[in-house]
Amino acid sequence: METDERNVRMFWPALRALSHGELTSQQLEWLRTTFRLDADARTEGPGAAQSIAHRSFTDDAGADLVLDLARVGESGWVFTLFRTGQQPSSATIEAHRAAFRDAMDRLGLTLVEITPAATADEVLVPVAEPADQPRSALGAHWALPGELHRVWAHVGLRQDAPREVKEVKLRELMRTPAWAAAPDDLKRQAEAFLAGD
Numbered sequence: 666m667e668t669d670e671r672n673v674r675m676f677w678p679a680l681r682a683l684s685h686g687e688l689t690s691q692q693l694e695w696l697r698t699t700f701r702l703d704a705d706a707r708t709e710g711p712g713a714a715q716s717i718a719h720r721s722f723t724d725d726a727g728a729d730l731v732l733d734l735a736r737v738g739e740s741g742w743v744f745t746l747f748r749t750g751q752q753p754s755s756a757t758i759e760a761h762r763a764a765f766r767d768a769m770d771r772l773g774l775t776l777v778e779i780t781p782a783a784t785a786d787e788v789l790v791p792v793a794e795p796a797d798q799p800r801s802a803l804g805a806h807w808a809l810p811g812e813l814h815r816v817w818a819h820v821g822l823r824q825d826a827p828r829e830v831k832e833v834k835l836r837e838l839m840r841t842p843a844w845a846a847a848p849d850d851l852k853r854q855a856e857a858f859l860a861g862d
Contacts, residue, residue: 676710680746682765686774726754788833809847813854
């Protein structure tokens with residue numbers, strides 16, 4: 666049986682917030698009420714198997730959106746604002762960012778990361794490997810570009826990402842084995858960027 670592609674909606678995350686912590690059934694009900702979520706899980710799109718509640722709506726710019734709450738493992742919680750067509754307005758994204766952060770604070774959840782990040786604390790920074798452990802080979806043979814402006818795409822950022830987010834990602838890159846082989850011009854540009862030049 667063939668699928669009618671005209672009836673298949675595509676889901677693209679416009680904003681995703683990952684948090685960690687225990688929630689009671691009352692706290693989950695508070696989340697559903699606060700975000701006006703339907704009690705049923707989302708059945709389509711990426712991560713639908715982990716969805717526990719969702720809501721479809723249209724923002725002020727006419728973008729069709731789906732707000733989803735998903736559970737990952739025993740105590741991981743993912744708030745995602747999906748777009749199913751045009752990009753939502755920046756006001757919609759920032760309102761949801763603030764709402765996600767407020768909910769995490771009220772419920773005592775620990776922020777892990779928000780994508781796209783707007784502040785340094787929204788960037789996931791891996792725990793450094795102990796000095797007595799062998800270093801990861803990840804990125805050991807990664808050829809970095811010679812210009813800093815070309816690095817942002819390599820670390821998952823857009824050119825217009827906030828400066829503090831770029832600083833965190835750049836410091837993270839500088840701790841990888843790939844940095845030892847980075848071009849000298851790139852190293853100088855990185856140091857100048859971090860120094861505020």
